[in-house]
Amino acid sequence: MTKNQKFPIPELLAPAGSLEKLKTAVLYGAGAVYLGGQKFGLRAAADNFNQEQLRKAVSFAHAHGSKVNVVLNAFLHDSDFVGLSDFASELKMIGVDAVIVSDLGVIKTVLEAGGPEIHLSTQASCLNASAAKLWKSMGVSRVVLGREASLADAAIIKNESGLEVEMFVHGSMCMAFSGHCVISNYTQGRDSNRGGCAHSCRHEYKIALNQSEQEKNAFFMSSKDLEGLRLLKEYVEAGVDCLKIEGRMKSVHYAGTVTKVYAEALAHYQVHGNFLSDRIEEWANELRKVHHRAYTQASLVEPAGQDSIHNGQDGEGVESAVAGPIVAVTNDAMVIEVRRKFHDGEELELVPFQGPVQVFKASKLRSLSDMPLTETKPGSLVKIALIPGASEHVLVRSTGL
Amino acid sequence: MKLTYFLRPKDNLKLLAKKGVSEVIIGTLDHSRLGEFNSQQAIEAAKLAKSLGLKTVLLCDALVGQREFDSFAKSLSEMTPFFDAARALDPGVMQFLFDHTDIALHFVADTGNHNLVGLKAWEDYFADRLERIVLSIELSKESLNHIIPKLKTPCELLVLGRILLFHSPRALLSPLSGEASDQSWIDAVGASEESPHKGFPLVENKQGSFMFLAKDFCLAEQLKDLRDMKLDFMRLDPTGCEPEVALKVVDDLLSDQPEKAKDSWPNLVIRGFYGVNKSDVLFKKLKNPSRDKTHAIAEVLDTRKGDPVTVRVLDGAKLHSGMKIEMVSPDGKKKQIELKWIRDLNGNNLEQANENMIVSLPPIGSATCKALIFDVNNL
Structure with a gap:
């Protein structure tokens, strides 16, 4: 939460798949950005940042009052740890504000290396206060809740754990519990939890229901995209500390447009204490101008139901203009x-x-x-x-x- | 190495005990991902198993949201007195069992726990309450050899059973059946229309929807390896196997020729990543090597035949007039030229262009957008 204001607002955390996207997100109002280094993250196909770019990123973001979080959210095997400790120390030295981690082994390594503060990734599927308290004792300062958590859950988890709570507000969603899907591992030979997700959940499947013996074609594992614009009041009331926009692999247009919408809505709240802006329809319309699947509020209020399934081709949402x-x-x-x-x-x-x-x-x-x-x-x-x-x-x- | 068995309502406990099974894992519809017992049936099964000398493990490996947590925990508390141990996947459930019960704990580390540092941290945290760690089948033989001897806690590994690929809390099959989800058990089989993969078993139940690999996991031929590693427990998950076939598989696994279990098993099997886990080696192929910017100094933004080439100077780099450069196109074609001049976008000549500047360079034959520029002296 941004403090010392009449109406404190959550931090807005935007994706930065490249330095260009980082600058765009920051200039359009992101209070923080998250990005990946060359290793230890979950987007192996992305450009990702080398050390020099990381320094530039931190320098640019900090100069504009924004924070930088670096994702180290792969589930590592023993052989993957080479260089992690030095990298964590270097991130601290560069001035990175936090690292986003899923794996307890990585948490321990970052702590021992004196790395930046640790945010628990959504990949760890933290869904209850009992788990949050456990992770707090392991050394994390913030939990990025699993996408299955509701806003009401978030309020309880925050109050009971005393941790900062971050939740997704916009973007694509895993249909599976994050971190609990290994389809790519076995069908593509690519570890989805080390950066190789092949998005098999977006495929069309032919389903034979045993009892009826009927076959149906369906994109039954593909989720609609999250849109939390009209629930911003509930995010604030739940005390959510940070609103996260998904999409490091998405375009500059996406990074700029989505960040601008949520930043302007939050800025309105900061002044007026409500989201009753004349511009709410304009903002909603802006979100329809970026590439997306049909939108859903997923599990923010009630558990995601049948209407949260995107039964169509990947990318058939409105095209960017x-x-x-x-x-x-x-x-x-x-x-x-x-x-x-x-x-x-x-x-x-x-x-x-x-x-x-x-x-x-x-x-x-x-x-x-x-x-x-x-x-x-x-x-x-x-x-x-x-x-x-x-x-x-x-x-x-x-x-x- | 002892055999632990994932019990189903249709299994015959007396025969299992007679065959030499050491322990049964009993899962309920309310507390576990794929258990089929209701709570009362589970308690009755546990009582019978104990009377037969079997150890009983309550499976509570559901991932539990905050809204259900209190009722989940309450009902779990009512169950645990009837069991010797309880095993959980959700760290919040583990913490609850740790704080509010005296039962021995098994930590299900089969998702996202693939390194010794993390596993030892879990072991330290739950300390002497931790009776067992259930290891991931994504660990290779080499990793298992490295990890098992270094853990104080006895370990368990699946040796025969289904490979769970996907678990969603959402009801994904009932919409296809045209019926509202009533949290009953739905079985189905899926085939990808966009890849050659087919025969995925699917389940929808109270805990959501699940997809499994068409082939099952089998280490029946590797039991000697596992014994040599001092693995304490092998697990048999007989899902998809008729009870009498499961009994035959138990016989095989506990015999001098455990590899026979593979032949007794009704489905095709694989060893998964046991031999080697190279599921990260393909990552480098996800990137075009001609797009490796590590040593590049500029990137081509715009080019037209015969016109100057417009480039952006990359971070930390400089271009200067007179330097010799090499352009590498996205398809790997290379061309070297000398920079006779550099101009800014207003057409002014520059001696040097600094990072992030967009400047024009002399025409380069076959230049393409996204081509990278390198300093020949640093190649």
């Missing part, structure tokens, strides 16, 4: 890294770090060598006429979906 982030601003133009084709004269939206989206028409579209263009192609850099509010890392997108 991002034109691209601004990567530089020159004397008279903004340079956009094009993610989606747009044409000269097209109506675009500029998404400022704070405040409402600005609609404008792209004009003076040209290449970096100032050759006039009529339209862009994804993957290229182009210049368009500078408009007020443009700066590096600001997102520009199409108005239509």
